[in-house]
Amino acid sequence: MKHPVDVHVGKRVRHRRWMVGMTQQQLGDIVGIKFQQIQKYETGMNRISASRLWDIAQALDVSISFFFEGLEDEAAPNAHSAADLPERGDLLADxxxxxxxxxxxxxxxxxxxxxxxxxxxxxxxx
Known part of the structure; x- marks a missing residue:
């Protein structure tokens, strides 16, 4: 079962990779793994180890904290899901x-x- 934190971090990896115009293959080559592993990270199917997250952050030119931004909002007890707020949606997935x-x-x-x-x-x- 996917952990919500792994899903969030994976979305942030995909978001940043896409923003810098990098393919999964290119990111995989930089950090020394196959693009299929990047796919699994981005969907939250596989957890990203601390050292791998460090490598990804360097490859994407962001701090480690970038991948956790917005997580507090999602974890807040009164936070609404994207389904509860259709006008907001999940912009990182669009x-x-x-x-x-x-x-x-x-x-x-x-x-x-x-x-x-x-x-x-x-x-x-x-």
Missing amino acids: KEALELVRSYYAIPEAQRRRLFDLARVLSDVA
């Missing part, structure tokens, strides 16, 4: 949302700020 975020950060900062302001105005209108 490939389109991740692609949008990656594209957004590829835009030069001045233009990105204007795009952000436009999106904020449009979302307030809706």
Whole structure:
């Protein structure tokens, strides 16, 4: 049975890998394992050891704490699941949302700020 922490950490690995534009094969090559093992980590099927998480964090250029961000919110006694909040959903699992975020950060900062302001105005209108 999958442990919720392993699932969360796996989602964060997938999220960061996708954000930097790295394939499972590339990440596996960097940390010295097969891409199938990366798949198992990302789904939470297999737990990531501390030393392997360290290697993955270095490969993805993040701190170890990155993989645990948001975990407190999920573990809170009164926290709602994504199913309870359909308008929120699981953005880390949505490939389109991740692609949008990656594209957004590829835009030069001045233009990105204007795009952000436009999106904020449009979302307030809706």
